[in-house]
Amino acid sequence: MPPVFVIARLTVQESSRRRLLLALLILTLVVVGFSAWGFNKITTMTRGDGTPLPPDQVSLITSQLLIVITFMFSGVLALSAAVVAGPLISGEVESGLLLAMLARPVRRSEVVIGKWLGLAALVAVYAAGAGSLELGAVDWATGYLPPHPV
Amino acid sequence: MAELAEKTEAASAKGKVAGTPAVKTVELTKRFGHTVALAGLSMTVPRGEVFGFLGPNGAGKTTAVKLLLGLLKPTSGEGWLLGRPVGDLRTRSHIGYLPELFRYQGWLSAAEVLALHCELAPLPRSSWKDEISSALETVGLTDRAGDKVSTFSKGMQQRLGLGAALVGEPELVFLDEPTSALDPVGRHDVREIIRGLASRGTAVFLNSHLLSEVEQVCDRVAVVDHGRVIASGTMDELLGGTTVRVRAAGLTQADKNRLSSFGRMDDEGDQMTFASLDADRVPELVASIVSMGGRVYEVAPRHQTLEDRFLQLLEDEETD
Numbered sequence: 001m002p003p004v005f006v007i008a009r010l011t012v013q014e015s016s017r018r019r020l021l022l023a024l025l026i027l028t029l030v031v032v033g034f035s036a037w038g039f040n041k042i043t044t045m046t047r048g049d050g051t052p053l054p055p056d057q058v059s060l061i062t063s064q065l066l067i068v069i070t071f072m073f074s075g076v077l078a079l080s081a082a083v084v085a086g087p088l089i090s091g092e093v094e095s096g097l098l099l100a101m102l103a104r105p106v107r108r109s110e111v112v113i114g115k116w117l118g119l120a121a122l123v124a125v126y127a128a129g130a131g132s133l134e135l136g137a138v139d140w141a142t143g144y145l146p147p148h149p150v
Numbered sequence: 151m152a153e154l155a156e157k158t159e160a161a162s163a164k165g166k167v168a169g170t171p172a173v174k175t176v177e178l179t180k181r182f183g184h185t186v187a188l189a190g191l192s193m194t195v196p197r198g199e200v201f202g203f204l205g206p207n208g209a210g211k212t213t214a215v216k217l218l219l220g221l222l223k224p225t226s227g228e229g230w231l232l233g234r235p236v237g238d239l240r241t242r243s244h245i246g247y248l249p250e251l252f253r254y255q256g257w258l259s260a261a262e263v264l265a266l267h268c269e270l271a272p273l274p275r276s277s278w279k280d281e282i283s284s285a286l287e288t289v290g291l292t293d294r295a296g297d298k299v300s301t302f303s304k305g306m307q308q309r310l311g312l313g314a315a316l317v318g319e320p321e322l323v324f325l326d327e328p329t330s331a332l333d334p335v336g337r338h339d340v341r342e343i344i345r346g347l348a349s350r351g352t353a354v355f356l357n358s359h360l361l362s363e364v365e366q367v368c369d370r371v372a373v374v375d376h377g378r379v380i381a382s383g384t385m386d387e388l389l390g391g392t393t394v395r396v397r398a399a400g401l402t403q404a405d406k407n408r409l410s411s412f413g414r415m416d417d418e419g420d421q422m423t424f425a426s427l428d429a430d431r432v433p434e435l436v437a438s439i440v441s442m443g444g445r446v447y448e449v450a451p452r453h454q455t456l457e458d459r460f461l462q463l464l465e466d467e468e469t470d
Contacts, residue, residue: 006266100249103242105239
């Protein structure tokens with residue numbers, strides 16, 4: 001395997017071994033669960049005269065709220081990816097972790113690109129997974145699915 | 151200095167293995183801002199020899215190793231490893247390196263760290279299993295192969311680092327203070343490993359300030375101070391002299407000063423150590439002390455140790 005992919009694989013392996021992914025999964029489930037509960041509330045809301053909201057209105061409210069939620073997801077994701085990735089390489093340089101590896105036939109650019117690839121793969125998989133989970137949860141709670149989610 | 155010229159000659163004349171030297175540098179210099187870490191390092195390490203690179207703290211030893219491995223870029227000067235310019239990627243697959251500041255992926259097992267180094271070396275996948283088990287065997291970690299590195303003590307991590315430096319039968323191994331975290335047993339093991347490497351023709355570049363250790367394993371040494379080589383040569387060339395320890399009472403300071411014709415002297419009251427004195431001159435020394443009214447209790451000539459020589463060299467360097 002070319003060194004770039006070895007580094008990328010190592011990055012993915014690190015996050016899974018260090019239980020970063022597990023923590024992320026649990027937190028995501030909590031957030032999705034909460035939002036599903038909230039969306040479910042919309043369907044049981046009543047108007048002033050005691051009648052439930054008509055389905056069109058539920059869909060409208062849900063669709064607007066869902067846009068806000070997905071926006072929040074992407075914002076948090078971008079921010080946390082930057083926070084996680086920023087100190088990654090400098091930390092490894094400082095601790096000496098990279099010294100032994102850089103003495104192998106590995107270019108520095110390969111280390112940087114490999115790290116980026118690994119993190120990009122992680123973020124992409126997470127975004128796809130968390131996104132579909134959220135859409136599924138909203139669909140279950142309100143029966144609303146965006147017409148063209150992707 | 152005279153030693154410098156001597157060393158260059160010795161290196162070219164005694165390169166017993168045909169072909170290019172393992173390490174060659176010409177005026178390698180590294181400055182960090184205004185700090186000169188390495189001021190024109192010129193040296194040659196023949197293939198298949200154990201080379202000790204000595205110097206006090208901050209002399210530029212680690213900087214030199216990092217420059218040679220391409221981890222730092224030299225400010226000026228040139229270097230070659232195994233006949234190729236420093237920084238050449240292909241050369242690095244024939245080189246092993248144990249950093250001074252060693253740390254390995256804590257979330258991997260010992261065997262996985264070694265596999266990573268096999269993969270980056272790169273070695274054919276079919277050979278990994280043998281390489282890993284022989285490296286673990288060599289550094290004595292076989293029974294911890296499957297354990298996470300984060301559960302290892304500092305000394306065990308250093309052993310692992312040594313193992314990682316050994317995968318793939320490198321032609322040249324850089325060991326930067328390889329015993330800094332090891333107990334006496336570990337130090338002994340490392341000496342055995344270094345001798346083993348030398349016997350199969352691997353050149354070892356040993357960075358150390360543990361002189362007794364260097365003395366035991368090295369064929370050739372270079373002493374650096376303030377970023378330049380102040381002496382180098384084979385162990386025999388460097389440790390030619392005799393050190394004489396004299397225990398005598400009844401000498402005044404003026405008397406002692408007059409003994410300076412016998413070379414550099416460490417004065418510790420009744421104990422005086424003449425760092426480099428020809429054995430033939432011992433009777434003359436004793437006669438002088440007696441003629442000054444000193445009473446001699448003990449005269450003990452011995453072979454100069456690397457420590458004697460090292461201190462002498464650094465002191466000469468200061469006075470120059």
